Amino acid sequence: MDKKTAAYDVIIAGAGPTGLMLAGELAMAGVRCRVVERREHRTRESRALGLHGRTMEVLNMRGLAEEVLARANPVPRVRVSLGNSLFDMGRLATDYGQLTIIPQGETEEILEKRATGLGVVVDRGVTLTDCRQEGRIVSCTLEQEGREWEETASFLVGCDGSRSRVREAMGAEFTGATYPYTIIVADVKLGTPLDDQLLIRVGRAGLVVATDFGNGWYRMGVIDRDKPWSDNPVTLAEVDQTLRKLFGRDMRPSEPLWTSRFHIQERQASFYRKGRMVIAGDAAHVHSPLGGQGLNLGIQDAMNLGWKLSAVVKGRAADDLLDTFAEERRRVSQGVIKVTDIATRMMTSDRLPARIARKAVMTVASRVPATHQTAVGHLSGIYTSYPSMGAAAGASPLVGTRVPDLKIAGRGTPQRLHEALRQGGFVLIDSGTGAPLLPSVPEPDGNLVRLTGRVVADSGQWRKPEVILIRPDGYCAWAGSRTRAQAELANTYLRWIQA
Incomplete structure (x- = not known):
């Protein structure tokens, strides 16, 4: 065996969206990083294809959203056949109230270009066979x-x-279960057009999720309750037959770009970190594809982990900062697993109580404004929060919640929060007057960006606090009056980063 030592702070196993996003985050902070990937090439199939609103906000914080949108088909509404229910993500308070449809291979290309442009080495055709601390x-x-x-x-x-x-x-154990049915996916053209860009059709035989790529092709994700597992490739004839059964009419599929079949699983690792080894994305959690959460969870895992691991590597935080990654993100993935499991079992059941329940749930969720807003808020990730951040007595209810792309008016041109976050550090919004807050933290190194001015436009509750401290991943670390900030802000900052 050859002996070879590379001068890297971090090695990442896996060059999918999670690994590439993490590599870019680390490199932006000056961390020497290498990615190894057993595949010879990037994903060439569409595979995971939907970026939810929060993921698009994350990409905007790193200056990538515009390139994604230039290649994508934004779909603001989801139609569910049960009660002709419509879920409108355009009602969310975000610039990305939509499901952004883009093939996984193109997402990987954008993330890899960013990472390699920052100096990351991506070695393909290299397999990690063993590791030990x-x-x-x-x-x-x-x-x-x-x-x-x-x-x-x-x-x-x-x-x-x-x-x-x-x-x-x-x-780490990877506990969970495998569902008793399989899913078939096919990217095809349809001779019978659909009225909706994203349709979930539910029937007694199973369900179909039909997604419009915006270029003439559709992704058809099909669960046929009666179809047994097969090791044979998915054929166009099989797709045609299955769609006829579930739609009740001839959809005339043609020109398949990609087809596949797989078992659906729900599993979560018992822990995400052991010493100096950490897992993220599908290595840490898998779940039903209903809702299109998988790729989004992985990118947001990377966003949460990246700045924390960078701080540890650079000696600006102790190793136990990484435990907050596991604490925060494991709770989120656990919630997604629970919700998608309930939804999948309810949507695919042929039992009468389940059929009655799913129609009632969809009808209420889509037509009652508050319930609708909650449903699309959680589906999009816009409502994702980290309650453990706000555990301190007297903490503002804003702590641990996602901060929107606020506009701050001070001297000169108004500034946007997401643009300030592109440096990869904390952002401090100070609308008060007096001596600078956190005077011991140098600004030029990018660890802290100060925005002086008031929050403007329709920013609701974010206009109330005089001071807001935002983490590099866009979540509120502290909010309140300037008087309280003078007493509390330094300790809050030191909780995350040693100045």
Whole structure:
């Protein structure tokens, strides 16, 4: 075996969306990072194809949203056949009230271009075969075309999918279940056009999720309750027959770009970190594809982990800051697993109580304004929050919630929060007067950006606090009056970063 040591702070196993997003976050902070990927090429199929509102906000915080939108088909409304229910994400208070339809391969291309532009090395055709922690170093055994060698790094992050080698080496259990039916996916043209860009058709035989790419092709995701598992490739004839059964008419599918079948699973790792090894994305959690949450959870995992791991590597935070990644993100994925499991079982059941319940739930959820807003808020990730951030006595209810792209009017041209977050540091909005807050934190190093002025436009509750401290991932770390800020803000900042 060749002995080879690479001078990297972090090795990431897996060059899917989670790994590439994380690599960009680390490189932006000056962390020496390498990505290894067993596949020879980026994903060429559409695979995961929907970016929800919160994910688009995250990408906008890094200057990537415009390029995504230039390639995508924004779909603001979801039609569910039960009670002819309509869910309108355009009602959300965000610039991205939509499901942004873009093939996974193009998302990966955008994320990889950013990462490599920041100096990240992405090595394809390289497989992580073993890993172990030795003190403050992680040793990785890598293999390529029969040659095997070792490299070391301060940290190893497994973004290597549901069969994660890193998770296995950590000893984390991946508990959960496999559903008793399979899903067929096919990207095809339809001779019988659909009236909706995104339709969920539910019937006694199963369900179909039909998504318009905006270029003449549709993604058809099909669960046929009566169809047994098969190891054979999905054929156009099989797609045609299944769609006839579930739609009750000839949809005339043609020109398939990609077809596949797979089992649906729901699983979550028992822990996300062990020492200097961490897992994220599908390596940490998998769930039913209903709702299109998987890729979105992975990108948001990376956004949460990136700045924290960078701070630890750079000596600006202790290792236990990484425990907050596991605490915050495991709760979110656990909630998604629970909701998608209930929805999948209810939507695919042929039992009369389930059929009655699902129609009633969809009707109420789509037609009662408050319930509708809650449904689309959670579906989009806009309502995702981290309650543990606001556990301190007297903390503002805003702490731990997502901060929208606020406009701050001070001297000169109004500034936008997302643009300030593109430096990768904390942002401090101060609308009061007096001596600068957090005077010990230098501004030029990018760890803290100060915006002086008042929050303007229709920003609702965000116009009330005089001072707001926002984490690099766009969540509120502190909010309140300037008087309280003088007493509390320094300790809050030091909770996350050592100045």
